[in-house]
Amino acid sequence: MNKLYPQNWVKNYSDMLLRFALLRTNNIEQAKDLVQETFLAGLRNVETFKGDISEKNWLFLILKNKIIDHYRKKASSLIVEIDVLLEKSTDYFDEAGHWKESAFPKEWGVNYDDTVEKEEFYEILNKCMQKLSELIRIVFTMKYLDEKESEEICKELAISSSNYWVIIHRAKLQMRKCLEKNWISI
Amino acid sequence: MIFKNTMITCESATQFISQKEEHRLSVSRRIKLFIHLAICKFCRLFEMQNRFLIHHIKHASTTASLSEFEKEALQNKINSELKK
Known part of the structure; x- marks a missing residue:
């Protein structure tokens, strides 16, 4: 059973999440914001964590959803x-x-x-x-x-x-x- | 007449290459592309280089990282949320 250790999130995951986000947004400030939003959303949703996937994969799932939201907003304004x-x-x-x-x-x-x-x-x-x-x-x-x-x-x-x-x-x-x-x- | 219908432009050929890669190319188009590639070295190069590009793109990476200062600030923010 996997557990969450938010007190170690930054140390363990911030750089890998940042790199993942940066490759997909091409904007370092945007990528940093996405990492912070991911951690904060994680904290708000700790009770939804069932322990069936690793802490790392769970955080990546949150980040991926954030990136999709970001893309959606961008795409609607760029379709022109x-x-x-x-x-x-x-x-x-x-x-x-x-x-x-x-x-x-x-x-x-x-x-x-x-x-x-x-x-x-x-x-x-x-x-x-x-x-x-x-x-x-x-x-x-x-x-x-x-x-x-x-x-x-x-x-x-x-x-x-x-x-x-x-x-x-x-x-x-x-x-x-x-x-x-x-x-x-x- | 057959000749005219089987010939496609390089612009179409390069589009067909993308569609073929995603298995979205009809049989008649596949034949047209096959014939085009047999006679056009530029589109042959495009196809090979395109495959090469796609193969490598998955390994794209960056070495960016947060500064120690940024990490500390971020962890502090998380800690203060935890106390709430």
Whole structure:
């Protein structure tokens, strides 16, 4: 049977919760607020803790719910971005739908089936994610960091499935380009 | 005529790649994508690099942490709530 020890929460969990929140919000102050809200919500709900999951997993569940609430609020105000996204595919493709010469994918000279161990690669990956505009970053994060189904993402953010595909397409084009530019050139 | 109907643009091909990854691509589209990838090296690269990207994104991490001062303040807040 698991128990809660709120007097040790900060020492034991604050950094891992903060990192989890930061990767998903891209804003350190926001991430700090989410960690604090998580602890305070935990305190208010101690009686709901049945001890069937670990203290750590229970706190992460609270944080994940807080992040979803945060995403929902953001998404409803960002949905106007969609029209801009639709126009912008001209960055990559010409009128005939072919790759523009400036956007031709280049050979990276890596084995695409290998896993990269280098820390700097992950820093660049992070930076590229941060450069995505907010709505794109949220959808991309939900899909690939949290591995949610697209239906769930559409439902949670109240976006249509066609918007989802536009956003995911845009995210991949931009991430691929950003990695190529910043990592391969090292 | 067959030729015209089977050809898709790179823009469509890259969209199909995303849909294929989520198993949302119809058989006819899968065939069109297969043919496109056979003749277009840029979209082949896009597909491989996209897979590579998705594989690695799960391991994204940060090293951020709260300062000792922030930790103390936060724990004090929790302690005072506990006393209530």
